[in-house]
Amino acid sequence: MSFVDARAQYRRAEAGAPVVLDNPHQIIQVTLRELEKSLTVLSHAMAQGQTLPDSHLNRAFTAIYILQSSLDFEQGGEIATNLFQVYEYCRLKVVSAFRREPDATLTEAATYIREILQAWDGIAPRG
Secondary structure (H helix, E strand, O other), rough: HHHHHHHHHHHHHHHHOOOOOOHHHHHHHHHHHHHHHHHHHHHHHHHOOOOOOOOHHHHHHHHHHHHHHOOOOOHHHHHHHHHHHHHHHHHHHHHHHOOOOOOHHHHHHHOOOOOOOOHHOOOOOOO
8 A cells, every 4th residue: 555545545534434445454453543543532531521522432342342353262362362351451441431430541541552553563464
């Protein structure tokens, strides 16, 4: 994918237009990015005492579902199990935030997803 293609897809995503992805790796990459973004937005809203944006709550839950359901426990073994646990931790933190519970540490959840995204970016297929 060229820079021009990436920029065009980013603009379509920001405008709410559907993003066309070339492969499964990109689907996970975009999903991780969207989850990290939503967790960050939700974290900032909580810190400011603002109402949590419904769109980011929905995006976070959807992204977590996609990520958890994409795991292959047979081939992924311990890594798949560990990723599932991180995604489940994030899901529980989003639920806590929705309930306005004080232990809703979304900043920490966003950091975990950011680290997974960096690793995922590092294993991107070349081509």
